[in-house]
Amino acid sequence: MDIRGIYDRLKAEVAKFGAIGLVAYVIDVGIFNLLLHNSLSGKPLTAKTISAIVATTFAYFGNRFWTFKSRARTSYRREYLLFVLLNGVGMGIQLTCLAMSHYLLGFTSTLADNISGNGFGLILGTLFRFWSYRKWVFLSHEPAEESQPQSL
Secondary structure (H helix, E strand, O other): OOHHHHHHHHHHHHHHHHHHHHHHHHHHHHHHHHHHOOOOOOOHHHHHHHHHHHHHHHHHHHHHHHHOOOOOOOOHHHHHHHHHHHHHHHHHHHHHHHHHHHHHOOOOOHHHHHHHHHHHHHHHHHHHHHHHHHHHHOOOOOOOOOOOOOOO
16 A cells, blocks of 8 residues: 555544544533433442443444454454553543642643543544554454565
8 A cells, every 4th residue: 555545544533532532521510410310320430430430431333343454353352352452541641630730730720630631631542543543443354564685
């Protein structure tokens, strides 16, 4: 595949990945608030766990069947478990940015917490997720390049 084709495919994957992520975010926040203000009032951790599971599951299937539909398929169990694990690492990146800003640097305002956690952290976590999903979850069809023997 030529450079232009690679760029076009990457650009399309980035756009689709962003769209799926935005919808998953809306699902997460919507379900969280719906549960928190109804059946799980006073149980924010339970509400957040449920909303995160639903949003992550949506994101997996959206990415599997739309964003990365042209990539090789492996078992759903393998892909979903890796997807959830790598999503957790991405969340850890966001939390690390927030913790460093809040506790290490002493920026404790709500604005600072949002900039570090939902700004820098979200960007870095999302970049990691996109890269890691392409590398380990939704595998390329292209065979790995074999190393060529080097002449002396």
